[in-house]
Amino acid sequence: MGVAVHVEGLTKSFGSQNIWSDVTLTLPPGEISVMLGPSGTGKSVFLKSLVGLLKPERGSIVMSDTDIVTCSERELYDVRRLFGVLFQDGALFGSMNLYDNVAFPLREHTKKSEAEVRRIVLEKMDMVGLTGTEGKLPGEISGGMRKRAGIARALVLDPEVILFDEPDSGLDPVRVAYLNQLIVDLNAQIDATFLIVTHDIGTARTVPDNLGLLFRRHLAMFGPREQLLTSQEPVVRQFLNGRREGPIGMSEEKDVAQVEAEMAALEARGGDQHNGVGPKGASGGEAVPPQLEPSPGLPERKAVRRRQERVARMLHTFDPATAEAIRASLPQDLLALADAGVYEPTAATPSGRHWRAEPGSEIAATGAGVPGPRGER
Numbered sequence: 001m002g003v004a005v006h007v008e009g010l011t012k013s014f015g016s017q018n019i020w021s022d023v024t025l026t027l028p029p030g031e032i033s034v035m036l037g038p039s040g041t042g043k044s045v046f047l048k049s050l051v052g053l054l055k056p057e058r059g060s061i062v063m064s065d066t067d068i069v070t071c072s073e074r075e076l077y078d079v080r081r082l083f084g085v086l087f088q089d090g091a092l093f094g095s096m097n098l099y100d101n102v103a104f105p106l107r108e109h110t111k112k113s114e115a116e117v118r119r120i121v122l123e124k125m126d127m128v129g130l131t132g133t134e135g136k137l138p139g140e141i142s143g144g145m146r147k148r149a150g151i152a153r154a155l156v157l158d159p160e161v162i163l164f165d166e167p168d169s170g171l172d173p174v175r176v177a178y179l180n181q182l183i184v185d186l187n188a189q190i191d192a193t194f195l196i197v198t199h200d201i202g203t204a205r206t207v208p209d210n211l212g213l214l215f216r217r218h219l220a221m222f223g224p225r226e227q228l229l230t231s232q233e234p235v236v237r238q239f240l241n242g243r244r245e246g247p248i249g250m251s252e253e254k255d256v257a258q259v260e261a262e263m264a265a266l267e268a269r270g271g272d273q274h275n276g277v278g279p280k281g282a283s284g285g286e287a288v289p290p291q292l293e294p295s296p297g298l299p300e301r302k303a304v305r306r307r308q309e310r311v312a313r314m315l316h317t318f319d320p321a322t323a324e325a326i327r328a329s330l331p332q333d334l335l336a337l338a339d340a341g342v343y344e345p346t347a348a349t350p351s352g353r354h355w356r357a358e359p360g361s362e363i364a365a366t367g368a369g370v371p372g373p374r375g376e377r
């Protein structure tokens with residue numbers, strides 16, 4: 001199973017330009033999380049910080065007991081091996097065929113024999129549907145295939161955390177749909193922790209277990225998918241509906257009076273239409289579409305049950321619309337526990353963004369995070 005990544009109070013600037021401050025979230029182990037945000041809000045900077053390519057000036061990123069922000073170069077080298085990264089353009093070497101591209105991390109970072117390298121490369125290429133293309137050069141294949149090759153390369157060191165930087169960029173909607181299915185299928189097969197940065201609303205609505213939004217130099221929200229998909233926060237609604245009215249402007253900053261006037265005009269027209277999030281707080285139903293499931297014949301995603309237990313414990317911390325949407329996704333046994341008061345109401349964990357495993361639980365043993373029955377942090 002993948003490991004949890006605990007981010008606490010993370011702040012990053014370049015010179016006098018602050019990118020974001022005080023970002024706090026936990027990527028639960030084995031779950032799929034998506035980070036949204038307008039262009040330029042620092043999503044790529046966040047991914048690079050997670051793998052230690054950029055150094056935030058404050059805060060911590062703790063994974064398997066190592067703080068990536070403050071650890072030594074030696075520790076960073078070790079912890080980086082737990083990550084697989086799909087860079088935006090696939091970052092393949094143009095002069096190497098796909099086989100050698102995928103084999104590259106194995107030859108670079110391990111002492112495996114060529115026979116072992118071959119076994120692993122062919123296995124990963126098969127997992128992403130690229131069997132038979134080993135001899136092709138990156139320039140000879142489609143953008144979608146290049147992404148798949150980039151994913152195969154990200155898989156060869158058996159990572160516990162996989163970061164996808166805009167996997168959908170440059171792809172047509174059908175290719176994006178196939179890629180999304182591949183991501184869910186891979187998660188079912190390897191149970192690693194996934195974080196996807198994307199602008200694609202369809203991906204955000206159907207792929208992840210958790211959704212976050214970076215906006216105006218802070219993390220506006222991070223939590224179970226139902227929390228964002230039913231949110232009435234103007235910035236969240238604007239982003240998920242991809243419309244002009246709202247706090248996000250061409251250059252990110254908009255005048256408050258202008259936003260208020262736009263929102264009033266929008267409400268007068270009946271609010272957002274396609275996702276069920278309207279002016280009256282309508283939610284559930286279409287607002288939270290079904291999540292993609294693994295393809296037939298693949299194992300179930302192990303993260304699903306772990307997540308159900310986690311969100312059942314958090315149920316009392318959410319507003320009614322989110323709680324209702326989460327309840328609709330829970331199996332009877334967990335609903336019964338929640339309704340029996342096993343998970344007592346407590347002071348909410350801040351914005352539902354951060355949690356810790358109940359001592360003794362399976363998730364606690366693996367370092368994942370859920371609030372305890374009394375919501376201790």
Ligand SMILES: Nc1ncnc2c1ncn2[C@@H]1O[C@H](COP(=O)(O)OP(=O)(O)OP(=O)(O)O)[C@@H](O)[C@H]1O
Nearest residue numbers: 014019037038039040041042043044045046166199
């Ligand atoms: N190495 C760097 N040095 C200085 N500034 C940087 C560096 N890397 C990124 N930035 C700045 O940080 C800001 C955020 O960039 P980033 O690429 O993370 O945004 P993003 O949210 O991923 O955008 P997009 O959605 O367009 O990919 C930008 O203003 C960018 O110019």
